[in-house]
Structure formats: C-alpha cells, structure tokens
Amino acid sequence: MFADYSSSELLAIFAMQGFAGLSLFSIFVLMALGLAIIFGQMGVINMAHGEFMILGAYMTYLTSNLFEALMPGLYGAYFIVAMVVAFVSAGALGALVEWAMIRRLYHRPLDTLLATWGLSLILQQCYRSIFGAREVGVSLPDWLMGSVAVTDMIEIPINGLxxxxxxxxxxxxxxxxxxxxxxxxxxxxxxxxxxxxxxVGINTGKVDRMTFALGCGIAGVAGSAFTMIGSTGPTSGQLYIVDTFLVVVFGGAASLLGTIASAFTISQAQSTMEFFLSGSMAKVLTLLVVVGILMLRPQGLFSLKIRR
Amino acid sequence: MNALKNNLFKRQDLINYGLLAILLVLILPLTLDIFRLNLVGKYLSYAFVAVGLVLCWGYGGILSLGQGVFFGIGGYAMAMFLKLEASSPEATAIQSTPGIPDFMDWNQLTALPWFWEPFHSLGFTTLAILFVAPLFAFIVAVAMFKRRVGGVYFAIITQAIAAILTILIIGQQGYTGGVNGITDLRTLMGWDIRTDSAKYILYFFCVAMLFACLLLAHLVLKSKLGRLLVAIRDREDRVRFSGYDVSSFKIFVFCFAAMLSAIGGAMFTLQVGFMSPTLVGIVPSIEMVIFCALGGRLSIIGAVYGALLVNAAKTTMSEAFPELWLFAMGALFIGVVLAFPNGLAGLYQTLLQKVKERRAAAAAQKTPATPAIAPRNATSDPEPAQGIGVPSQS
Known part of the structure; x- marks a missing residue:
C-alpha cells in the first residue's frame, strides 16, 4: 500500500495524518483520563462517560451561542469560558450521580456497568428532547482558525495544536x-x-464523590475539545465509549502514563491507517490489534507491579 | 447418584416449567393473532441468549457484553443459507451476475466469496450454527481465562469484540449486506417461511428448541458442574486451591452460553426473515443482559420471562410513546440493579418462601416434627432461585 507514494510524500502523509491523529489523541486522552480516575482508581465502570463528554460539548455549544447573542465582541474568548462551564456542569452531574446511584454499588462493579448504561440511555434521550436529534456544531473563534505551514507539504491546524x-x-x-x-x-x-x-479520619464518602465528579468534569472538558473536531449529537458519546475503555485497559488501568501512551498509539495507528484503508477497516484493524495484545498481555502496557 | 436423580427436578421446578409451557404453547397461541405470535417468537429467540447469560453471568460470574456476537454468528449462518436459496440463478436473472445474492451484485461482486460456498448445504449450516460460535467463544475464553482475566476486563474485551464485528459487517457491504443486513429471505428447502402456517410451525419449533435448551441448562446447573460454577463465582481462589482447574469450567460455560445464543440467532432469522448488524453490536448485547437481569440472573426460567417482558414493553412503548422508551429502558437498568438484583425470579422466590413458611406454621400446629430448612452460610448468595417471572399460585 505504500508503493504508490514517494518517500518524501510518505513522510508528509505520516506527518499530516499524525497531526490529524493528534486531535483524536487529545479527545482520547481527556476521555481516558477521566475514565482512568473513575475506573482505574475507583473500579467503577462508567458506561455513561461518553454522555458526560457530550454534556460538555452541549455546554460549549450553549456558551458559544450565548456569547454570539450577548457579547459578540468577546466571542474569541468563549472557548475558555466554555471549558470551565463544561467542567463544572459535568462535574456537578457526576457528583449527583455518585450520590444517587454509584455509592450504593461500590461492592458490585459489574452492576455499576448496567446502572450507568441505563443512565446513559436516559441522558441520551434528555439531550434528544432538549437539543433535538440533529447534530449541532460550533464555529471556532478566529484565533483558532488556520494552520501553521511547517514545510510546503506539511500543514498543522492551530486548533489541533x-x-x-x-x-x-x-x-x-x-x-x-x-x-x-x-x-x-x-x-x-x-x-x-x-x-x-x-x-484514619478520611471522609471516604466525600473523597469518592469528589473523585467521581473530577473524572466526569474532565470528560466534560473532553466534550469541549470534541466540538472542535466534530459536530455534537445525542449519541455521539456512545461512539467513543468502547475506544476509551480500550485505551484505559490497554494502557494499564491504574497508570496515567500508560493511558497517555496507549491513547497516542491507538489514535495514531487509526489515523495513519485511515489514509491508506477505508475508515472502518482502519478502526477494525486497530481494535483487533489492541484486543489481540490485551489477550496476550491482559495487564496492559504499563502495569503497576503489585503482589495480589 | 440416586440422591442426585431425585433432586434433578423438584416439584417446584416441574410446576414452573409447566406454567411456562402452558403460557407458550396454549395461552399465547390461542389469544394472539399470527403477527403478534410471530413477535413473541422473535422475543423468544432473545430468551436463548438470556438463558445463556444466566449460566455464564448469574452462575459463572462472567459478564459477557458480546453475546450479540454469538447471536449474530448463528443468525448470519442461517441467513446466508436462506439467502443462497433465495438467490437461485432463475430468481436473480435480472442481475448482471445471476446466482449470487442481490447485495453482492449491487456491490459489483461477480462471484460468490469462498466462505459463502459451504452455506449451500443445510447440514453445514446447522453445524455452523451449533459450533462456530462456541469455537469462537473458546478461542476468546482460552486466551482470557487461562491468564486469569475476568470480571470487568472480560466485559470490556467482549464489548470491544462486539464493536469490531459490527464495524466489520457494516464496512464489508459486498460480503455481508452491510448495514441493511441480509434481507428478503424466502424459503427453507423449498418451504416458504413467510406464510402464516409456516410462522405457526416455526413458532412451535422455536418453543420446542427453547425447552430443549432450558432442559440442557437445567442439567448443567443441577450437576456438580453447576455447583462448582457457583463456588467459582463466590470464591474463585478457594476452588483453585482445592485442586480444580477453574479456567476450564469458565471456558465451558462461556462456550455453552455462546452456543445457546447462536441457536437463538438462527431462530431469529427463521422467524423474522432477516439478519442485520443492528442485532450484533454493543447496544443489543447490553440489552440482552438486561433481559437476564430483569428475569433474575439466577433463574433460567426467569430469563425467558425477562426477555418476553422487556421486549413486549419495548414494542408497546415504542409504538405508543417512542421518546419515552429510552427513559423507561434506562430506568429499568437502574431500578433492577439498585432495587431487585435478583430480578422477578427473586421476587417470586420470596413470595413462595412466605407461602411455604405459612404452610409450615400451619402444619407445625398439627405435627410437631417439621424438617427445618437447612441453615445457609451467611456469606454465600441465596439459594439459586428457580422461580418464574409472574407470581402465581404455588
């Protein structure tokens, strides 16, 4: 598949796809960081994580509309505000969910999976009722538009950076x-x-709630970043949940460095292969390789060495 | 051995199976028209999966989020056979390549792919339905359980496999029919499966197969194997230290569940007349888990009722209030997990227990010697509930 391209072209392709993959990488890392905290640290399988991300994306959309309507002069700054709003709203929802549901299920990890899946269905339907079934998008402020030309063949979009x-x-x-x-x-x-x-005096209930909220809040920020590379629909989050879980497991659930490394590997592999194969086959191949490696090395790439 | 035989079917089990049989064989066929009965048949094909999940999740403690994969393997195997029969050269004479399925022709394929060839034979198809899914499950299970990967990780990996297979099926349109799936299935060995009489026959065939599978599952659970599965679920290490090869038991029960799912998939294709990737992916796979959870994860009969009830509710609600359905489904997931971890069968079991206690109390007044209920270990889960969904007389 490489034969049709000259070596300098190949280099440019890899570089461009690599930077295109970096946007995907960022989403993966942000999603996976939240999940690594919730799943890797707390052992809760949050299937609604994608919906927390989408909440952040919708909040970004709302903030951008608000800025456009009320203070168009400051439109350039909306993204910063939107990230804070996304973080706070997703985190608050996370704290609420932890209080209402998760704290009763810490000793039954497989059941959190089902309960949070139910939550994700409810949230999806909420988004559909509130924002409509159609996907919404935001326009980027001027300073994020455009790209930096490194060489005459390689261009890097600023928003990705x-x-x-x-x-x-x-x-x-x-x-x-x-x-x-x-x-x-x-x-x-x-x-x-x-x-x-x-x-020893730690308020475990409070720590649990704040940890869960932090993980969800980071997912909300991921949603803000998500609006830059795609449009937001009620079910957009579900598309990412499997990849995100694989990223976390592949990296070794309790290791943050592993999470980042595996997000980088997976997003780059997918993005580079997408240029040569169809998008679906690139995804299938990436996931297959990841699942295959996990079968051989179930503890993930970076695992803590602990005795059990 | 003798004791085992006597315990194989307790009186309560027989009553429960009898009630289910009366419902499926008499009440539903007599009260519903063929369209609705066909829908019930479709729900029952999910019940196969739910029964498999009771075994591997409720008893084995292995939560698989990829049962849709096995359902899909069975369903697609059946659909491939039926599709080949429906695409005889005479029936597809208008295509640029007659004799291959229509979607292949639309995708500019000019010859039948090699892996479709064996599906000309019904014998091979039957073997494929029965054994491809367990074989695939075996490969996955050996890789995972021999390395002592279980629980949450297994759930995530199986879910990823379901995602991979769906993307693959949708991406490879020319070979699989893409997102539409394999549609327009007509005859089985020359017998038109779309007529009303065929639908009746297929419904009863499905019920018969379901009872055969229930019986098999019942035998597995009542055997020593079933007790070991419970032991593994509750204290895997202790079973391993007792000298058992834990992974083999887990592999077996996962493969068995896969086989049940594949049979369900084949039943689905026969009764509904198509197979598509929407029945394979992540969403249907998790929904199948809720059938089992609602019915009671420890009751194979409960799983049948769970599949029937959830799907009936889904059909009714999505006909009447489509936007409320997801709320209801979500609430069901949360409610079952938080409030009724043992599902409907658990409720039924408590009800029976109360009736029994009242009777025992009444009997104790007449005869003082009443056999006490055997004390249970406080840490172990309650006795496997063999109840059914709807509360009825005991």
Whole structure:
C-alpha cells in the first residue's frame, strides 16, 4: 500500500495524518483520563462517560451561542469560558450521580456497568428532547482558525495544536492531583482499603464523590475539545465509549502514563491507517490489534507491579 | 447418584416449567393473532441468549457484553443459507451476475466469496450454527481465562469484540449486506417461511428448541458442574486451591452460553426473515443482559420471562410513546440493579418462601416434627432461585 507514494510524500502523509491523529489523541486522552480516575482508581465502570463528554460539548455549544447573542465582541474568548462551564456542569452531574446511584454499588462493579448504561440511555434521550436529534456544531473563534505551514507539504491546524497543549496541561494537572497532592493520597488510600482509610479520619464518602465528579468534569472538558473536531449529537458519546475503555485497559488501568501512551498509539495507528484503508477497516484493524495484545498481555502496557 | 436423580427436578421446578409451557404453547397461541405470535417468537429467540447469560453471568460470574456476537454468528449462518436459496440463478436473472445474492451484485461482486460456498448445504449450516460460535467463544475464553482475566476486563474485551464485528459487517457491504443486513429471505428447502402456517410451525419449533435448551441448562446447573460454577463465582481462589482447574469450567460455560445464543440467532432469522448488524453490536448485547437481569440472573426460567417482558414493553412503548422508551429502558437498568438484583425470579422466590413458611406454621400446629430448612452460610448468595417471572399460585 505504500508503493504508490514517494518517500518524501510518505513522510508528509505520516506527518499530516499524525497531526490529524493528534486531535483524536487529545479527545482520547481527556476521555481516558477521566475514565482512568473513575475506573482505574475507583473500579467503577462508567458506561455513561461518553454522555458526560457530550454534556460538555452541549455546554460549549450553549456558551458559544450565548456569547454570539450577548457579547459578540468577546466571542474569541468563549472557548475558555466554555471549558470551565463544561467542567463544572459535568462535574456537578457526576457528583449527583455518585450520590444517587454509584455509592450504593461500590461492592458490585459489574452492576455499576448496567446502572450507568441505563443512565446513559436516559441522558441520551434528555439531550434528544432538549437539543433535538440533529447534530449541532460550533464555529471556532478566529484565533483558532488556520494552520501553521511547517514545510510546503506539511500543514498543522492551530486548533489541533491548541487542544493538544490543553490536553497535556490537564494531564499534568491530573498527575499532580493524583500523585503529588494530599487529596490524591486520600483517593488512593480509599481505593486500597476503604475501612482503614475511614479509620484514619478520611471522609471516604466525600473523597469518592469528589473523585467521581473530577473524572466526569474532565470528560466534560473532553466534550469541549470534541466540538472542535466534530459536530455534537445525542449519541455521539456512545461512539467513543468502547475506544476509551480500550485505551484505559490497554494502557494499564491504574497508570496515567500508560493511558497517555496507549491513547497516542491507538489514535495514531487509526489515523495513519485511515489514509491508506477505508475508515472502518482502519478502526477494525486497530481494535483487533489492541484486543489481540490485551489477550496476550491482559495487564496492559504499563502495569503497576503489585503482589495480589 | 440416586440422591442426585431425585433432586434433578423438584416439584417446584416441574410446576414452573409447566406454567411456562402452558403460557407458550396454549395461552399465547390461542389469544394472539399470527403477527403478534410471530413477535413473541422473535422475543423468544432473545430468551436463548438470556438463558445463556444466566449460566455464564448469574452462575459463572462472567459478564459477557458480546453475546450479540454469538447471536449474530448463528443468525448470519442461517441467513446466508436462506439467502443462497433465495438467490437461485432463475430468481436473480435480472442481475448482471445471476446466482449470487442481490447485495453482492449491487456491490459489483461477480462471484460468490469462498466462505459463502459451504452455506449451500443445510447440514453445514446447522453445524455452523451449533459450533462456530462456541469455537469462537473458546478461542476468546482460552486466551482470557487461562491468564486469569475476568470480571470487568472480560466485559470490556467482549464489548470491544462486539464493536469490531459490527464495524466489520457494516464496512464489508459486498460480503455481508452491510448495514441493511441480509434481507428478503424466502424459503427453507423449498418451504416458504413467510406464510402464516409456516410462522405457526416455526413458532412451535422455536418453543420446542427453547425447552430443549432450558432442559440442557437445567442439567448443567443441577450437576456438580453447576455447583462448582457457583463456588467459582463466590470464591474463585478457594476452588483453585482445592485442586480444580477453574479456567476450564469458565471456558465451558462461556462456550455453552455462546452456543445457546447462536441457536437463538438462527431462530431469529427463521422467524423474522432477516439478519442485520443492528442485532450484533454493543447496544443489543447490553440489552440482552438486561433481559437476564430483569428475569433474575439466577433463574433460567426467569430469563425467558425477562426477555418476553422487556421486549413486549419495548414494542408497546415504542409504538405508543417512542421518546419515552429510552427513559423507561434506562430506568429499568437502574431500578433492577439498585432495587431487585435478583430480578422477578427473586421476587417470586420470596413470595413462595412466605407461602411455604405459612404452610409450615400451619402444619407445625398439627405435627410437631417439621424438617427445618437447612441453615445457609451467611456469606454465600441465596439459594439459586428457580422461580418464574409472574407470581402465581404455588
């Protein structure tokens, strides 16, 4: 399949597809970071994670409409505001869901899967009733338009760069929060031994709620980023849920670095193959390889070495 | 051995099976017109999957989110056979290549792909329905269970497999019929399956197959194997330390569930007359789990009622209030998990228990020596509920 292209063309193709893949990579990382916290740390399988992402996307859409209607002069800044709104709204919904549902199910992980799937159905129908079945899109502010030409064959879109920088910042923030801050220590303590953590004075219920909310909030930010590369519909989130779970599992569920590495591998493989094969075959091949590797190495790429 | 034989069918089991048989063989065919009965037949084809899930999820503790894959394998095998029969050179004379299925012609294929060839034979098709899905399940299960991967990871991997197969089927239109699936199926060995009389016969055939599968599942559960599965689900390590090869039992029950699903898929194709990727993917696979959860994840009969009830509700509600259906389905998922983890069968079981206790109390007044109910280990799950869905007289 490479024979038809010269080597410099191939290089350009790989570079361009690579940068196109970076947008996908950012979405994967943001989705997977939230899931790595919720699933990797708390052991809860949140099938509604995609819907939290879409909530963020709809919030971005609403914010952009609001800015357009009320203060068109500041339209350039809407995206920053939208990310905050998305984070807060998805996080608040996450805290509510944790309080109403998840906290009763920590000892039954497979059942959280079914319950959150039910939640995702309800949320999808809510979006459909509120925003309509048609997909909505936002227009990018001027400063995110256009692209940087590196060579005459390679061009990098600015919004892709922006999203990637944002992703890396958030990833660094999550790393700090989980592994360097006092709060992260509490989260990990609760995960490892709930009664013991409670006994040393950690408010386990509160830690659980905040952790779940944080994971959902990051999914909301992923939704904001998602509006840059695609249009938002009620079921858009469901398309990403399988990939996201695979990203997390492939990276080794408890490892943030693994999550980022596996998101990078999967998105780049998919994006590069998409140029040479049809989109569906690229996806099938990527997923097949990932599932195949997981069968050989079930603990994922980066696993913590712990005795069980 | 003798004790085992006596315990194989308790009186309550026989009553429950009898009630189900009366409902499926007498009440429904006599009260419903053929269109509705055909729908019931379609729901029953999902019941096969739900019964398989009771075995592998309720008893084995293995939650598979990829049962749609096996349902699809069975269904597509059947559909391929029927499609080939419907695309004889005479029937497809207007195509540019007569004798191949119409969707292949639309996709500029000029010859039948090699993997379609064996499906000219009904014998091969039957074998394919019965054994391809278990074989596939075997490969997946060996890879996973031998490495002691289970629980959540297994669910995610099987879900990914369901996603892969759906994308593959939709992407490879020329070979699979794409998103429309394989449609326009007409005859089975020259017998028109679209007539009303054929639909009646197929319905009763489906019911008979379902009872055969229920019987098989019942035998598996009542055997030592069934007890071991429960033991593995509750304390896998202890069973392993007792010297059992845990993974083999898990592999067996997963393959068995896959076979049941494939039979269900074939029944679906026969009765509904098409097969499409919408029955293979993630969404139908998870819905199949809720049939089993609603009926009671520990009751094979409950699973049948679960499949019937959820699908009947789905049809009625999506006809009347299409936008409310997803709310109801979502609420069902959450409600069953939070409020009734043992489903309808659990409710039925508690009801029976109460009746029994009242009777025992009444009997105790006459004869003082009443056999006490055997004490249970407080940590183990309740006795496998063999109840049925609707509360009825005991």
């Amino acid at each position: 922006f999203v990637m920088v944002l992703t890396l910042l958030i990833a660094a923030g999550v790393y700090y929060l989980m592994y360097r801050s006092n709060w992260g220590g509490q989260v990990r303590a609760v995960v490892q031994n709930r009664p013991m953590a409670g006994a």
